[in-house]
Amino acid sequence: ETGVTQTPRHLVMGMTNKKSLKCEQHLGHNAMYWYKQSAKKPLELMFVYNFKEQTENNSVPSRFSPECPNSSHLFLHLHTLQPEDSALYLCASSQESGDNAYEQYFGPGTRLTVT
Amino acid sequence: GQNIDQPTEMTATEGAIVQINCTYQTSGFNGLFWYQQHAGEAPTFLSYNVLDGLEEKGRFSSFLSRSKGYSYLLLKELQMKDSASYLCAVREGNYQLIWGAGTKLIIKP
Numbered sequence: 193e194t195g196v197t198q199t200p201r202h203l204v205m206g207m208t209n210k211k212s213l214k215c216e217q218h219l220g221h222n223a224m225y226w227y228k229q230s231a232k233k234p235l236e237l238m239f240v241y242n243f244k245e246q247t248e249n250n251s252v253p254s255r256f257s258p259e260c261p262n263s264s265h266l267f268l269h270l271h272t273l274q275p276e277d278s279a280l281y282l283c284a285s286s287q288e289s290g291d292n293a294y295e296q297y298f299g300p301g302t303r304l305t306v307t
Numbered sequence: 308g309q310n311i312d313q314p315t316e317m318t319a320t321e322g323a324i325v326q327i328n329c330t331y332q333t334s335g336f337n338g339l340f341w342y343q344q345h346a347g348e349a350p351t352f353l354s355y356n357v358l359d360g361l362e363e364k365g366r367f368s369s370f371l372s373r374s375k376g377y378s379y380l381l382l383k384e385l386q387m388k389d390s391a392s393y394l395c396a397v398r399e400g401n402y403q404l405i406w407g408a409g410t411k412l413i414i415k416p
Contacts, residue, residue, distance in 0.1 A: 196349075223402060225402075232315070232408060233408055234311065234405075234406040234407055234408045234409075235350075235394070235396075235404075235406040236406075237403060237404065240402045240403070242402065247401075247402060248402060248403060282349065282350075288401070288402065295350070295352035296318060296356060296404070297350070298349035298350050298351070299349055300348065300349050302348060
C-alpha cells in the first residue's frame with residue numbers, strides 16, 4: 193500500500209468550476225510535490241514545498257493554486273481551467289537532507305478531464 | 308538547455324535481457340534516478356546512481372557515465388509483469404528532477 197494517497201482518483205470538471213485535489217503522505221517526509229503528466233510528455237514539476245514553504249513554482253498559471261497546511265497534506269486548488277489542463281496530476285513526497293538526493297514516493301494520481 | 312532523451316518504445320521477449328538507454332544534458336548533476344510506471348499507476352523508484360559505474364539490484368541494474376551524460380537500465384530474465392514505462396530523471400540541485408518522457412517496454416511471450 194502506497195504511503196502517499198490522493199483524492200479524488202478521477203475528476204471531470206467544466207471550465208467554470210472550482211475544485212480541489214488532495215494529497216496526504218504518511219511517510220514523515222518533509223518535502224511534497226505536484227506534477228502534471230500528459231501523454232507521451234515528461235513529468236512536469238508544478239510546485240515544491242519543503243517544511244511547508246513553497247520553494248519552486250515553475251511558471252505555473254495562476255488558475256492552479258497550491259496549499260500546504262502542514263508537512264503531511266498538500267492541496268491543489270483549480271479554477272477556470274482549460275481543456276489542455278486535462279492530464280494526470282501526481283503528488284509525491286521525499287525526505288530532503290542537505291545536498292543528499294532521495295527518491296520521491298508518488299501517489300496514484302488524479303485523472304483530470306476538463307470539458 | 309536541459310534535455311533528457313530515451314527511446315519512446317522498446318519490445319523484448321519474455322526471459323530475455325533488455326537495455327534502456329538515457330542520455331542527458333543538464334546544467335547541474337546530483338544523481339540520476341530510474342522509475343517504473345505501470346499503466347494507470349504511480350511511478351515507483353527502481354534505482355539511483357550518483358557515481359560512475361554499475362549498481363545491481365536483483366534482476367535490474369543501472370549504469371552511469373557522468374562524463375558521457377549517459378545511463379542505462381538493464382533488465383534481465385524479463386517477465387510479463389515488467390511491461391511498463393521506464394522513466395529516467397536527473398536531479399540538478401535541490402528538489403528539482405528533470406524527467407525524460409519515458410520508454411514504454413512491451414514484453415512478448
